[in-house]
Amino acid sequence: MFSLKTIENKYAGGALKLLLIILPIIGTLLIGQGLYIKAKASLAQVLLENAWQETIDTGQTTKAWSWADTFPVAAIEIPGRGDGRIIALDGSSGEALAFAPGHLHNTAEPGQIGTAIYAAHRDTHFAFLKDAIKGDAVEITDRKGTIHRYQVDNLRIAPWDQSGIITNLNDKRVALVTCWPFEAKTPGPLRYIVEGILIE
Incomplete structure (x- = not known):
């Protein structure tokens, strides 16, 4: 005859077995999601690189994939920081920021x-900004293939709605903007801003 204790042990053992099956599945899904995001960003850059080269070669706007609602407009690089352009x-x-930095409309x-203002995510395309320092060169290649070299002259943190970026100056400037702090796992109100002035 089964006692109450035996029944409780039976159900507790079953719940533990179920938990031991479910937890690895959840862990695998979470790791897979993180890898998927990184893989998507890397693959997108390959497709964007091809579309960018075609844009420069032909002088025609080229989408990286047919259903895209955006297209390549520039190449950004801080030599010595990040993985290249x-x-x-x-x-x-x-959608644009999911795949690459975006050039904000109505900026130079x-x-x-x-x-010229460019924004991107802190954990993918603009992760390298955390290592930027004053004096770094920022190279922006336009759609004609001309390289414009800026020198970083300001690094700062500001609320998203009070960036202090002035767009109607007589100077020729660039601002690279991403979320801050870099290690955070959730969105926040602060932005990290790397600014530079055109030197060439």
């Missing part, structure tokens, strides 16, 4: 008077 997309919509083009 990164292709930037037109606009800063959620590279080499033009005003401030």
Whole structure:
């Protein structure tokens, strides 16, 4: 005859077995999701690099994939920081920023008077900004293939709605913007801003 204690042990053992099956599955899914995001960003840069090269070669706007709602507009690099050049997309919509930095609409083009503003995620494309220092060169290549070299002259943290970036200056400037702090796992109100002035 089964006692109450035997029944409780039976159900507790079953719950433990179920838990031992479910936990590894959840862990695998979470790790897989993180790897998927990194892989998507890397693959997107390969496709964007091809579309960017075609844009420069032909002078025609080229989308990286047919259903994209944006297209490559510039290449960004801080020599010695990050993994080389990164292709930037037109606009800063959620879709654009999922794949690459975005060039904010109504801001200057590279080499033009005003401030060209580019935004990207802190854990993918602009992760290297945490190592940027004053004096670094920022190279922005435009759609004609011309390289515009800026020198970093300001690094700061500001609320997202009080960035202090002035776009209608007589200077030719660039601002690279990402979320801050870099190690955070959730969105926050602060932005890390790397600014530079055109030197070439």
